[in-house]
Amino acid sequence: MPVLEAEQLSIRFGGLQALLDVSLKVEEFEIVGLIGPNGAGKTTCFNCVTGFYRPQAGRVLFKDKDVSGLGPHDRSALGMGRTFQQVGLVKSTTVLDNLLTAQHSSINYGAVAGMLGSPASLRDERVLRERADAILEILGLDHLRDLPVQGLSYGTLKRVEIATALATDPDVLLLDEPSSGMGPEEAHRLGDELLELRNLFDLSILMIEHHVPLVVRVCDYVYVLNFGRLLTEGLPGDVQRHPEVVAAYLGEEAPEAEREAEKMEEKLEPA
């Protein structure tokens, strides 16, 4: 039974049909890849699934519940953890503070009780710290604990962001280009890490990724988006050889991609 399911999502921004009838599923404990050329609607799809955008049609099911009407914070509280393409961290503060803030939904005391210094809030704050430390240690980031986020390198920020997403205690992790800003070796290591994290945290993962070797290695299933539509889906190896995928990525003249081919040429890999 899928833990996360998007049914026929459609969204239009002015004259641009950003998504049309996009459906996808993430089964429990699965790592699913979402690939496609730049501008294909991958991040828009993420934003619809996580509640940042309200699609004009379609619905999102999460753990057998229709969450289409819920805001992003409610979906986060239910167990959707996400990262952003442009690093989504509170930059004016430390790595540790980000991990504390990210545990917002699992805090038992109320905001007012915290303000009044209730004993439960003092106790809980210690637990939050321990949990944050544990996550940082797993990711090998404990040496960054008290450093300000500002000033960390882009590749490191992407990993810190995964740590904060884990701190929201997710069942499904949605990663937007986790390997961007990393070299091939780092990306390879990230692959190992994702497989490891899935086991440690009992996660399902949906990830947008451009780095094809990483997708082929870690993903159990892949969806390909192009011009807001699902081009194809399947096992990573099959999708990689699918003629239309090749056309969409390389701009070859496949019958349906003929007109778009010209525009796609420069969109192979993100800068």
Place this chain on the structure above:
Amino acid sequence: MATTAERAAEDDATTALPYADDGKRRFRPTPGGWAGRAAFVLALALIVVWYVTANKPFRADELSAGVILAIGALSLNVLVGYTGQISLGHQAFIGIGAFSAAYVFSHNHQGFYAGLAASAVVGIVQAVLLGLIALRVRGLYFALVTLAWGFMAENAIFRITSFTGGGAGTPFPRPSAFRTDKTYLVLCGIVLAVVLLIDWRLVATKAGRALQALRESPNVASSYGVNVRGYTLFAFGVSGFYAGVAGALFAARRLTAGASDYTFIDIALPLLILTVVGGLRRRGGIVVFALLYVLGREYLPDWGQSISFLKDNAIYVVPALSGVLAILTLIFQPEGLGTITAPIGRWLKGERFELDLSGGSGAEGVDARP
């Protein structure tokens, strides 16, 4: 989570990347260091005691005005500092608190404490209503809304005779245990201490972190599970609460709430300057500067009288000086007096004394630099 941590420990060898331990140890002061810190606190306390008890022209009344201003500035700090929304109408926040307290006293024949409670509740309600607007407009537009709200309160609401008593005002007495100026200063000090405690815990817990996140990026905040609308309103409620309490104290200090006391010039502008020069999100800086401000207001005009070229214009020294200070702060030290008080605070808690005069990244909410 414990099991996760255990498993993590087992898997450490494979998952942890080989980063070198930079060997940074936590700094602990020596016994002598602690003694120095204790001596510093003691010296501060002695100065205060000496100032209050010394047999010279000391006006406890002025100092309690400073304490009340500090509470008002902490209220503004919640909006400007924590949520990043600029309020130019804080005379409405303070005044509505004051008149609510006086109204409860004169119409329902309740005492000071009932008035204080009423001012807190009404303060929260009016701030949350304004917060509902803040959810729709941000930045400059919201600042204009608060400006309008302030002038509306000042020139219309505060002149409704049945509510405020009009020009004569409405009486609001001090509680029987704190009638004299010196004891009333003690009461104001206690309230300020409570507000500071609340504010400290606010920042140190859930709500403070949520506000910090949503001030910087509402999207990141909601991905962390923070209800952005809810916490924006919450912050307005807290700000209204502080302001309401400050209003009641203000009225009782004057023994009456009068319409002409709660103006932009007398309340909102000084509070803005206190918050900016004291330092956004710098409780210590704000309180210290509020006290310095009233002491300056008390002594500088006298001092100005003694200087020949200032003689006739001595009353303008304080407004002129605070304006200049605010401008200099915005340009050179966005963290205001907090640049100095925050390191002292950290030092007292047992850390190293590290003064950073580089200007920092402090006031992103109202950073005036390009």
